[in-house]
Amino acid sequence: MADDRQLGLEQFLRRLMVRSRLSAAQQQAIRSLPGRPEHLRAGHDVIVPGEHTDESCTVVRGLMSRFDMILDGGRQTVALYLPGEMCDLHSVPVPTSGWGLETLTETTVLFVPHEALRALTHDASLALALWRDTTVDGSVLAKWVANMGRKQAVARVAHLLCELGVRMEQLGLGARTAFALPVTQAQMAEAAGMTSVHLNRTLKTLADAGVSFTRGTVRIADWQATAHLAEFDPAYLLLPEGKQPSV
Amino acid sequence: MADDRQLGLEQFLRRLMVRSRLSAAQQQAIRSLPGRPEHLRAGHDVIVPGEHTDESCTVVRGLMSRFDMILDGGRQTVALYLPGEMCDLHSVPVPTSGWGLETLTETTVLFVPHEALRALTHDASLALALWRDTTVDGSVLAKWVANMGRKQAVARVAHLLCELGVRMEQLGLGARTAFALPVTQAQMAEAAGMTSVHLNRTLKTLADAGVSFTRGTVRIADWQATAHLAEFDPAYLLLPEGKQPSV
DNA sequence: CGATCGGTTGAAATCCGTCAACGCCCGTGG
DNA sequence: CCACGGGCGTTGACGGATTTCAACCGATCG
Numbered sequence: 001m002a003d004d005r006q007l008g009l010e011q012f013l014r015r016l017m018v019r020s021r022l023s024a025a026q027q028q029a030i031r032s033l034p035g036r037p038e039h040l041r042a043g044h045d046v047i048v049p050g051e052h053t054d055e056s057c058t059v060v061r062g063l064m065s066r067f068d069m070i071l072d073g074g075r076q077t078v079a080l081y082l083p084g085e086m087c088d089l090h091s092v093p094v095p096t097s098g099w100g101l102e103t104l105t106e107t108t109v110l111f112v113p114h115e116a117l118r119a120l121t122h123d124a125s126l127a128l129a130l131w132r133d134t135t136v137d138g139s140v141l142a143k144w145v146a147n148m149g150r151k152q153a154v155a156r157v158a159h160l161l162c163e164l165g166v167r168m169e170q171l172g173l174g175a176r177t178a179f180a181l182p183v184t185q186a187q188m189a190e191a192a193g194m195t196s197v198h199l200n201r202t203l204k205t206l207a208d209a210g211v212s213f214t215r216g217t218v219r220i221a222d223w224q225a226t227a228h229l230a231e232f233d234p235a236y237l238l239l240p241e242g243k244q245p246s247v
Numbered sequence: 248m249a250d251d252r253q254l255g256l257e258q259f260l261r262r263l264m265v266r267s268r269l270s271a272a273q274q275q276a277i278r279s280l281p282g283r284p285e286h287l288r289a290g291h292d293v294i295v296p297g298e299h300t301d302e303s304c305t306v307v308r309g310l311m312s313r314f315d316m317i318l319d320g321g322r323q324t325v326a327l328y329l330p331g332e333m334c335d336l337h338s339v340p341v342p343t344s345g346w347g348l349e350t351l352t353e354t355t356v357l358f359v360p361h362e363a364l365r366a367l368t369h370d371a372s373l374a375l376a377l378w379r380d381t382t383v384d385g386s387v388l389a390k391w392v393a394n395m396g397r398k399q400a401v402a403r404v405a406h407l408l409c410e411l412g413v414r415m416e417q418l419g420l421g422a423r424t425a426f427a428l429p430v431t432q433a434q435m436a437e438a439a440g441m442t443s444v445h446l447n448r449t450l451k452t453l454a455d456a457g458v459s460f461t462r463g464t465v466r467i468a469d470w471q472a473t474a475h476l477a478e479f480d481p482a483y484l485l486l487p488e489g490k491q492p493s494v
Numbered sequence: 495c496g497a498t499c500g501g502t503t504g505a506a507a508t509c510c511g512t513c514a515a516c517g518c519c520c521g522t523g524g
Numbered sequence: 525c526c527a528c529g530g531g532c533g534t535t536g537a538c539g540g541a542t543t544t545c546a547a548c549c550g551a552t553c554g
Contacts, residue, residue, distance in 0.1 A: 068393035078389040136341075139345065144388075152510090184533090197534085200534065432500075442544080
């Protein structure tokens with residue numbers, strides 16, 4: 001539908017405004033961005049690693065992953081994107097992406113030309129807002145590095161679920177303790193940096209701790225305990241409480 | 248010395264210009280940034296995780312690491328910073344850093360107030376250049392996630408050494424096949440996401456492949472073979488060959 | 495000369511990947 | 525209606541990779 005452009009931009013704007021103060025005119029500039037919505041099946045590669053692109057895409061509905069490819073054909077998910085998030089915002093300053101982008105579920109995306117996004121940077125506050133948005137991405141990546149490097153499977157998976165819970169809740173897509181995540185165990189294993197077999201066993205262990213992931217739904221019975229188990233501290237998600245400075 | 252400010256800014260400018268075209272006036276704006284140089288011993292924590300800061304810092308001489316802390320007191324290095332790189336550029340849009348910053352060797356840093364950096368963003372091209380610089384950081388982080396997630400010790404360490412080789416070479420600090428890296432094995436283990444004991448054994452294995460790391464010097468006898476072993480493709484470092492677009 | 499730090503090594507325990515098989519569900523086609 | 529096949533989840537057994545614990549050695553420094 002044609003409304004997907006409006007919807008996608010509205011969600012993107014809302015995400016920006018979580019961390020950045022924007023004037024009415026600046027908000028309007030976001031809402032007026034051009035965009036081409038597209039509806040995609042699960043498992044579709046939007047961008048193949050190494051491909052050059054001149055548009056970014058935001059998730060309208062569904063779930064996407066940015067991944068790197070290993071020689072043996074295996075994939076490692078390096079970032080997950082939820083509705084309202086611009087997967088490829090970093091390609092505005094650097095259009096040659098070494099990463100692939102794929103849909104994990106049936107997903108509606110909105111393609112926005114780089115040219116239009118670059119034009120926004122003539123407004124210093126908007127430039128800062130966009131820059132800030134990719135910084136959040138970087139912060140999440142850094143946390144993922146720390147998790148992969150130092151934690152073992154149970155804590156790593158728990159951390160991933162906590163992170164997704166908070167992000168979902170922030171987007172109004174459920175509670176951090178109960179939200180839909182319609183992905184396969186194999187897909188989740190790619191994000192957690194482990195085998196699907198081992199993820200399966202890990203989920204079993206987590207079930208004893210009151211964390212379940214069945215039929216596409218995550219439930220966390222005891223948030224405090226799980227967050228502690230995962231050593232999860234949401235600070236790195238850079239959520240509100242005292243907005244960030246503007247220019 | 249007072250010249251450290253000039254030197255640091257000049258190196259930072261050079262780094263920016265690897266990927267961004269800047270006019271004479273824009274270059275001058277970088278060179279005119281205020282800055283407070285400081286000389287620090289090895290192992291000094293410049294920023295403690297969670298601390299708020301209103302300046303960024305660039306490495307003038309030496310080596311720094313950005314790290315995350317685990318409950319048991321262990322640290323995971325999430326990024327390494329070489330001379331000319333601005334460790335904390337991402338703190339310009341988001342001044343509350345969840346990360347710590349420490350010197351790995353004796354290091355000279357230059358602190359630059361956020362205010363001055365934010366002022367630069369009124370020039371859209373400079374804003375894009377700074378944004379692009381943090382994007383490179385993010386790209387490296389993503390690659391680290393992929394390495395941690397999917398590769399085992401030998402390939403992971405080899406990849407780290409290849410990356411540092413290329414980055415060092417780019418900065419004129421040696422050849423990718425022979426460069427100084429005066430860090431301890433424990434420090435390198437923190438970056439590679441493994442125990443110092445296992446790193447030690449891994450280095451031994453790598454020695455058979457012609458990769459040595461002794462007395463603070465890395466030597467890679469057969470670059471091709473090592474890059475292949477590590478599945479190292481420098482594309483993610485976003486080096487020149489066709490500069491990035493400006494506004 | 496003792497103390498400390500960084501590097502090295504061995505042995506045991508643990509985590510995780512691999513291989514292989516099985517069951518379930520569901521859609522498809524006979 | 526049933527047979528078949530494929531995707532997905534589950535489980536067991538095995539082996540390899542990595543951590544942990546502990547000890548030792550050499551160099552450096554007070």
